[in-house]
Amino acid sequence: MMLVLLLIAQGVAWMAPAPVLGPIIKQLHIGLGAGGLLIAIVPACIVIFSLVGGVVSEKLGAVRTGIIGSWALASGLVLSSFTGSYVPLLLCRVLEGLGYGLLLAPVPTLVMSWFPMSEWPFVNIANAVAPFAGLTIVFAVIPVVYVAVGRSWNAAMLYSGLALGVIAILWTVWGREPEQAAGHTEAAGQGGAAGGSLREAFSMRGVQLVGLALLGSLWTFQIFTAFLPIYLHATQGMSLEEADRIVAILPLTAAFAAAGGGFGAALTGLRRPFMWPLQFLMFIGAIGAVTFHNPMAIRFSMVAFGAGTSGPLGGILTTMMELPGMTPVKMGSAYGVVWAFGFAGAFISPFLGGAIAGKIGLLPVMLVFSGFALLATFALYLLPETGPGRRAIATPAASPL
Numbered sequence: 583m584m585l586v587l588l589l590i591a592q593g594v595a596w597m598a599p600a601p602v603l604g605p606i607i608k609q610l611h612i613g614l615g616a617g618g619l620l621i622a623i624v625p626a627c628i629v630i631f632s633l634v635g636g637v638v639s640e641k642l643g644a645v646r647t648g649i650i651g652s653w654a655l656a657s658g659l660v661l662s663s664f665t666g667s668y669v670p671l672l673l674c675r676v677l678e679g680l681g682y683g684l685l686l687a688p689v690p691t692l693v694m695s696w697f698p699m700s701e702w703p704f705v706n707i708a709n710a711v712a713p714f715a716g717l718t719i720v721f722a723v724i725p726v727v728y729v730a731v732g733r734s735w736n737a738a739m740l741y742s743g744l745a746l747g748v749i750a751i752l753w754t755v756w757g758r759e760p761e762q763a764a765g766h767t768e769a770a771g772q773g774g775a776a777g778g779s780l781r782e783a784f785s786m787r788g789v790q791l792v793g794l795a796l797l798g799s800l801w802t803f804q805i806f807t808a809f810l811p812i813y814l815h816a817t818q819g820m821s822l823e824e825a826d827r828i829v830a831i832l833p834l835t836a837a838f839a840a841a842g843g844g845f846g847a848a849l850t851g852l853r854r855p856f857m858w859p860l861q862f863l864m865f866i867g868a869i870g871a872v873t874f875h876n877p878m879a880i881r882f883s884m885v886a887f888g889a890g891t892s893g894p895l896g897g898i899l900t901t902m903m904e905l906p907g908m909t910p911v912k913m914g915s916a917y918g919v920v921w922a923f924g925f926a927g928a929f930i931s932p933f934l935g936g937a938i939a940g941k942i943g944l945l946p947v948m949l950v951f952s953g954f955a956l957l958a959t960f961a962l963y964l965l966p967e968t969g970p971g972r973r974a975i976a977t978p979a980a981s982p983l
Contacts, residue, residue: 584757585689586712587749588648592685593716593833595655595678596624598742600807601724601826602735604815609735610668614809618936620675621808625800625928627679628686632922635684636780636915644688644695644914645757651688652750654681659743663736686921687914694903694910703900707844710895714840714888717807717833725826779909783916788905791961792898796924798958799861802868803891804928805935805951807832810871813944818875831881835888844896851971853901857894858962864890865959868952872945890955894962904968927954 599606599620607617639647658678665671689709697705724738731737783789807829814825839860846856867887874880902908902916931951939947 584753585692586708586715587752588652588685588689589709589712590716590719591652591655591746591749592682593713594720594742594746595659596682597621597717597720597807598659598724598739599675599735601721601811601829602728602738603808604812604822605728605733605735606671610671612668613936614812614940615933615937616668618808618932620672621804622929622931622933623672623675624679624682625804625925627676628683628925629922629929631680631683632686632918632925633683633780636687636783636918638684639687639691639914640779640911644691645753647684648688649750649753649757651681651684652746652753654678654684656743656746656750657681659739659746661743663738663740663743665736683918687918690899690903690917691910691914694913699903702903703844703848703896706896706899706903707841707848709899710840710844710892711837714833714836714892718830718837721826721830721833725823729823779912780915780919782907783912784919786905786907786916788902788965789916789919791965792902793920793923795861795894795898795958795961795965796920797927798954798956798961799864799891799927800924801927801931801954802864802952802958804931805948806868806871806887808932809935809939809944809948813872813948814880817945818877818880820877828877828880828884831884832888832891835885836892839889840892840895843893847897847900847969851969852967853897853904853969854962854965854967856897857901857965858959860893861890861955861959861962863887863893865952865955866890868955869949872948872952898962901965901968 603617603620606612606620607614610616635647635651638650642650655678658674658676658681661677662671662674665674693702693705693709724742727741728735728738731741810829811822811825814820814828815822818825820828843856843860847853850856863886867883867885867890870883871880871887874883902920903913908916931954935944935947935951
């Protein structure tokens with residue numbers, strides 16, 4: 583449950599401004615490019631701090647790193663509620679990016695330390711669902727809070743930050759570094775300085791492919807979650823609240839799809855059938871969301887988009903843990919590497935897309951950027967099968983990974 587709370591906090595902090603981005607842009611008198619940067623700056627920071635987080639977690643321990651990261655998330659949101667201009671708000675988003683990045687490495691390290699190998703696929707179901715539960719809260723709850731507090735985005739950010747503060751308190755009070763995790767860390771660190779696991783993880787072909795897949799997936803995901811409410815409001819004549827409700831279908835569906843994909847991979851002992859075929863649904867949903875005009879058709883597109891966004895995650899996480907030579911500490915570093923790839927795409931996408939959209943419109947940008955979901959599908963297709971249900975393959979020593 584503690585790990586799940588951390589992952590929910592990440593999702594809330596990352597996308598909290600998205601449902602009220604229109605009012606923020608209007609109040610601060612900024613353009614779409616600057617508005618997109620408010621969303622994109624968090625992934626930009628994650629690119630850096632996810633790699634740093636692997637080294638910090640290796641030095642301080644996974645739980646201590648989790649405590650620091652959770653307080654950074656809560657503090658960033660609370661402080662952003664007191665801002666009235668663009669630059670201070672952007673700096674608060676940097677603090678949230680720091681917290682998110684630091685939290686990436688501890689989660690998989692603790693999963694591999696706390697649970698036996700046979701339970702990893704099932705634990706990863708919860709880990710895959712939790713971030714989308716956080717995003718569901720963002721798009722379903724924050725618009726309601728925004729209206730309830732007199733349409734003040736500052737107050738909406740304050741209450742969001744206070745909620746994450748409760749999670750930070752729980753980790754501070756009850757977070758304890760397990761002896762098993764410490765033992766794994768010591769064993770993995772023998773013979774190398776801190777950061778050595780990061781270099782080893784980066785050299786693994788499986789880690790590189792997952793990183794490429796997350797880059798493509800988050801590139802498409804970020805442009806749609808950041809600008810689809812504005813697009814639907816401008817082109818379909820929907821109210822901002824109605825557009826937010828439609829986009830909220832995405833993370834809600836994603837939560838169920840993450841569970842479905844995870845259970846499929848766990849029960850069959852196979853990973854690949856629940857990765858690249860599901861990822862392809864993201865591309866189909868993205869195209870439909872911006873080309874259909876019927877609200878029901880747009881909703882169905884959001885269902886496909888959400889399923890493609892999260893369905894592969896359980897299989898991806900378990901596949902990484904099953905790669906030959908993977909250890910808990912190395913897994914933390916590998917997790918930081920792949921999400922550094924992913925959030926690099928998430929940073930570039932809304933910032934670049936918003937700037938281009940200011941000149942040619944949102945529709946062509948979102949159509950072109952949806953193609954990155956195909957890149958993710960291809961990268962996942964190249965991943966080998968690592969599950970116990972696979973047919974006879976070469977021994978780990980002969981594997982290219």
